[in-house]
Amino acid sequence: MSGDSVAIDARGITAGYGKAIIIEDINITIEKGKITAIVGPNGSGKSTFLKTIFGLTRLFSGQIICDGRDISRLPPEERNRIGISYVPQVDNVFPSLTVMENLEMGAYARRDKQEVKRDIEGIMGIFPILMERVKQKAGTLSGGERQMLAIARALMSKPRVLLLDEPVAAVAPKVVSKIFSRIGEIVARGITVILVEQHARRALEVCDMGYVMSSGHVVMRGPGRRLLSDEKFIEAFLGRR
Amino acid sequence: MDLILPVLNSITLGSLFTLMALGLTLTFSVTRIVNFAHAELVAIGGYVTAVVTNYIGLSIYESLVAAFVASAILALAMDELAFKPLYKRGSPTLFLLVASIGIDLVVRFSLFLTADATGNIIIQTKVPIQPLMPLGKTYLTTFQVVVIPLTLAVVVVLHALFHYTKVGKALRAMADNEDLARVSGIKIYTLRRLAWMLVGGTAGLAGGLWSIYLVIDPDFGWNSLLRIFAASILGGFTSFWGTVIGGYIIGFAENLGIATLNTWFGVSTAYAPLISFAIIVAVFLIKPSGFAGIDLSSLLAKLRGLHKNLEPEAEG
Numbered sequence: 419m420s421g422d423s424v425a426i427d428a429r430g431i432t433a434g435y436g437k438a439i440i441i442e443d444i445n446i447t448i449e450k451g452k453i454t455a456i457v458g459p460n461g462s463g464k465s466t467f468l469k470t471i472f473g474l475t476r477l478f479s480g481q482i483i484c485d486g487r488d489i490s491r492l493p494p495e496e497r498n499r500i501g502i503s504y505v506p507q508v509d510n511v512f513p514s515l516t517v518m519e520n521l522e523m524g525a526y527a528r529r530d531k532q533e534v535k536r537d538i539e540g541i542m543g544i545f546p547i548l549m550e551r552v553k554q555k556a557g558t559l560s561g562g563e564r565q566m567l568a569i570a571r572a573l574m575s576k577p578r579v580l581l582l583d584e585p586v587a588a589v590a591p592k593v594v595s596k597i598f599s600r601i602g603e604i605v606a607r608g609i610t611v612i613l614v615e616q617h618a619r620r621a622l623e624v625c626d627m628g629y630v631m632s633s634g635h636v637v638m639r640g641p642g643r644r645l646l647s648d649e650k651f652i653e654a655f656l657g658r659r
Numbered sequence: 660m661d662l663i664l665p666v667l668n669s670i671t672l673g674s675l676f677t678l679m680a681l682g683l684t685l686t687f688s689v690t691r692i693v694n695f696a697h698a699e700l701v702a703i704g705g706y707v708t709a710v711v712t713n714y715i716g717l718s719i720y721e722s723l724v725a726a727f728v729a730s731a732i733l734a735l736a737m738d739e740l741a742f743k744p745l746y747k748r749g750s751p752t753l754f755l756l757v758a759s760i761g762i763d764l765v766v767r768f769s770l771f772l773t774a775d776a777t778g779n780i781i782i783q784t785k786v787p788i789q790p791l792m793p794l795g796k797t798y799l800t801t802f803q804v805v806v807i808p809l810t811l812a813v814v815v816v817l818h819a820l821f822h823y824t825k826v827g828k829a830l831r832a833m834a835d836n837e838d839l840a841r842v843s844g845i846k847i848y849t850l851r852r853l854a855w856m857l858v859g860g861t862a863g864l865a866g867g868l869w870s871i872y873l874v875i876d877p878d879f880g881w882n883s884l885l886r887i888f889a890a891s892i893l894g895g896f897t898s899f900w901g902t903v904i905g906g907y908i909i910g911f912a913e914n915l916g917i918a919t920l921n922t923w924f925g926v927s928t929a930y931a932p933l934i935s936f937a938i939i940v941a942v943f944l945i946k947p948s949g950f951a952g953i954d955l956s957s958l959l960a961k962l963r964g965l966h967k968n969l970e971p972e973a974e975g
């Protein structure tokens with residue numbers, strides 16, 4: 419794999435909280451312009467891995483390489499500035515700020531005021547529901563609206579890489595396909611996406627590469643469609659159906 | 660009972676309590692620290708104002724600016740030397756609270772020693788308060804026409820900062836969710852410094868104004884702490900406007916309240932500080948979220964009989 423096509427390379431990551439090690443020796447390579455899915459059961463360490471890419475956990479060992487540069491010692495606010503953006507699984511909007519203010523905070527590090535204004539309009543085009551709610555506090559939004567705002571907020575920094583942690587958990591089924599098609603549009607714009615999902619089938623169907631995590635380890639990897647037809651994978655993670 | 664004087668005093672004291680309490684609320688919102696040492700930010704402001712006016716001979720406005728700056732620096736030092744290192748180690752809220760009591764003691768005793776050595780245990784800023792115009796049986800004073808508008812100006816400026824500037828909005832974002840603020844690119848330690856300077860500055864300004872109004876001693880910040888907490892707690896401890904309302908309620912409760920109790924029930928005015936304590940207990944028992952927990956729009960809708968069970972998930 420040539421270095422130019424790699425957006426983020428996680429090498430031998432062992433991380434956790436305080437003294438507890440939650441994920442161990444994780445090697446995941448994120449290719450530019452692709453969707454990489456990370457699936458696995460609840461508690462397997464998927465969210466911890468994403469937090470680690472952003473520097474929100476304790477890194478015991480390993481390196482996170484972004485465009486050939488080791489970013490594992492950078493504070494989170496600097497990782498945002500080098501073009502990584504993150505939608506956490508929970509608490510992913512500022513509840514007491516309005517929808518508009520949330521979007522402005524997404525663009526906090528940017529200096530191009532005029533373009534930020536235009537991008538907010540552009541985002542409203544992608545998520546029209548937000549337009550109706552601009553002055554409403556984010557804490558009053560429904561689950562689906564909140565997820566859309568969270569994604570919109572993350573896009574406002576004009577990221578090259580977007581980390582999405584279970585973007586459709588606790589979202590009404592009708593809205594799920596809507597959000598997934600938006601994710602498709604995001605990738606089409608050339609943004610690299612890392613998609614964490616507990617619902618393995620849904621994620622593996624849309625992704626290019628898939629990683630399966632279990633108890634803090636990567637236990638399988640491969641193109642999404644291949645994993646979906648892999649006997650061992652079906653047996654262990656999808657159940658017989 | 661003539662009402663004009665106690666009402667005027669209530670508004671004056673309410674303004675001072677509001678100025679003192681806004682910083683405490685801001686501290687808790689942004690850093691989650693229950694800061695007992697806030698008392699000394701007020702006290703240092705009082706002493707700096709008095710010393711700069713009485714001994715150095717600068718004008719009262721220059722002295723108040725000096726108080727603002729001195730307390731802002733003290734607040735910053737408290738954080739850099741004690742709170743921030745503890746926070747970075749992941750110390751629990753209780754440790755930070757106990758640390759704040761320790762900081763308070765250190766500053767208060769240093770102040771006491773300095774004041775004692777220079778013969779200033781008791782001091783008042785020498786600015787004559789003059790009657791300006793008659794108001795019923797009493798007078799509107801030069802002090803009142805400065806303190807009340809000045810407090811409102813600070814409130815308006817802070818409100819504008821929090822709602823119309825990028826750093827102000829970022830401060831609110833940080834208060835909501837610090838990790839999310841960080842991943843959005845907000846430099847939380849820079850903003851934290853700004854927050855502490857605003858906290859110290861407003862508290863120092865309040866202390867300075869207090870030192871014009873009344874005689875102060877090194878314990879005056881500590882002795883005001885219960886009221887400061889009461890004002891902040893009435894507002895839910897994180898609400899800006901809740902604290903403003905809380906400050907004036909404490910002002911009225913301690914003046915008009917005790918005057919009424921005194922007139923009607925013969926309660927000694929010496930019990931005035933107990934009112935703040937009673938208010939704190941009452942808020943904790945009845946509505947721990949203070950005014951911030953009252954959903955004004957649904958309350959209004961209810962009053963108009965239009966309440967249609969709006970969004971049950973909106974508030975926790």
Ligand SMILES: Nc1ncnc2c1ncn2[C@@H]1O[C@H](COP(=O)(O)OP(=O)(O)O)[C@@H](O)[C@H]1O
Pocket residue numbers: 435438440458459460461462463464465466467
């Ligand atoms: N802030 C935290 N402090 C301590 N342990 C945590 C924290 N967050 C998650 N964990 C633990 O880490 C493990 C993995 O959690 P997580 O990464 O959220 O898994 P997933 O996202 O795959 O469901 C769980 O056992 C969870 O209890």
Ligand SMILES: [Mg+2]
Pocket residue numbers: 464465466507583584
């Ligand atoms: Mg998770």
